[in-house]
Amino acid sequence: MNSQQDTIYANATNQIADFQFDQRVAGVFNDMIRRSVPGYAQIINTIGDFANRFVTPQSNIYDLGSSLGSATLSIRRQIEGRGCQIYAVDNSQSMIERCTENLAAYVSDIQVNLLCADIRDVDINKASMVVLNFTLQFLPTHDRDALIKRIYDGMLPGGILVISEKLFFEDNHIHQLLDQQHLDFKRANGYSELEISQKRSALENVMRPDSLNVHEQRFTENGFSHFSVWFQCFNFASMVAIK
Numbered sequence: 121m122n123s124q125q126d127t128i129y130a131n132a133t134n135q136i137a138d139f140q141f142d143q144r145v146a147g148v149f150n151d152m153i154r155r156s157v158p159g160y161a162q163i164i165n166t167i168g169d170f171a172n173r174f175v176t177p178q179s180n181i182y183d184l185g186s187s188l189g190s191a192t193l194s195i196r197r198q199i200e201g202r203g204c205q206i207y208a209v210d211n212s213q214s215m216i217e218r219c220t221e222n223l224a225a226y227v228s229d230i231q232v233n234l235l236c237a238d239i240r241d242v243d244i245n246k247a248s249m250v251v252l253n254f255t256l257q258f259l260p261t262h263d264r265d266a267l268i269k270r271i272y273d274g275m276l277p278g279g280i281l282v283i284s285e286k287l288f289f290e291d292n293h294i295h296q297l298l299d300q301q302h303l304d305f306k307r308a309n310g311y312s313e314l315e316i317s318q319k320r321s322a323l324e325n326v327m328r329p330d331s332l333n334v335h336e337q338r339f340t341e342n343g344f345s346h347f348s349v350w351f352q353c354f355n356f357a358s359m360v361a362i363k
């Protein structure tokens with residue numbers, strides 16, 4: 121999957137607009153997410169491994185907030201011949217267009233239904249796997265519970281929800297420490313102080329991370345039988361919840 125280098129926040133701007141998944145972001149997104157999210161490649165690969173383990177024949181798989189389709193591609197490679205369908209959903213038309221091209225670059229017997237829609241409006245049924253890879257953090261906090269409940273209701277017994285998120289830490293000392301480690305990761309990947317601070321302002325009103333406790337409580341309250349973090353690097357984590 122090729123991508124232009126992300127220079128979106130490289131020049132000083134008077135008024136930083138709220139972050140949007142528009143055409144500019146879609147064009148550099150592969151570079152942006154790899155240089156901004158520690159462990160992203162490992163998480164994408166492991167989502168494929170989870171698919172191999174959990175996806176049952178003739179079931180559905182949902183990739184909610186699919187962006188350029190990295191998780192969908194990783195899943196699709198692992199489940200050939202199982203007669204499943206993947207639903208990849210994103211409400212950014214620019215992401216959907218680029219995702220369509222990325223999916224078309226490989227042959228597969230697995231049908232992918234790409235939907236330009238709000239994940240809060242999509243029907244979920246017969247799901248052996250649902251992926252929310254860095255998407256829930258962009259929903260208004262008050263809508264998160266209802267989505268997780270709908271996902272649970274649409275899942276098959278034994279199905280897996282993989283959810284990756286940036287984390288908020290209730291212990292402020294730890295929050296500051298891991299936030300600084302993340303900023304060092306971005307610096308090491310070539311982002312300048314200006315890029316880092318302008319993107320931070322753009323994300324302030326748009327992306328609201330929950331704490332690990334809030335995530336865990338949400339999954340247990342909505343019926344999931346098993347929950348664990350399976351990956352964490354600094355303030356980024358990936359979790360599994362099993363029905």
Ligand SMILES: Nc1ncnc2c1ncn2[C@@H]1O[C@H](C[S@+](CC[C@H]([NH3+])C(=O)[O-])CC(=O)[O-])[C@@H](O)[C@H]1O
Pocket residue numbers: 141153184185186187188189190191209210211212215237238239240252253254255258259
């Ligand atoms: N309400 C919504 N409905 C539909 N899509 C939404 C909504 N809100 C946000 N999105 C979409 O969710 C995606 C979040 S990025 C996911 C990365 C991907 N999962 C990956 O594995 O590469 C994460 C990040 O940028 O940190 C964007 O494409 C939004 O358009």
Ligand SMILES: O=C(O)C(=O)Cc1ccccc1
Pocket residue numbers: 152153156157286319323
């Ligand atoms: O860049 C950051 O600081 C992040 O928290 C991760 C991110 C990655 C891609 C889009 C939005 C946020």
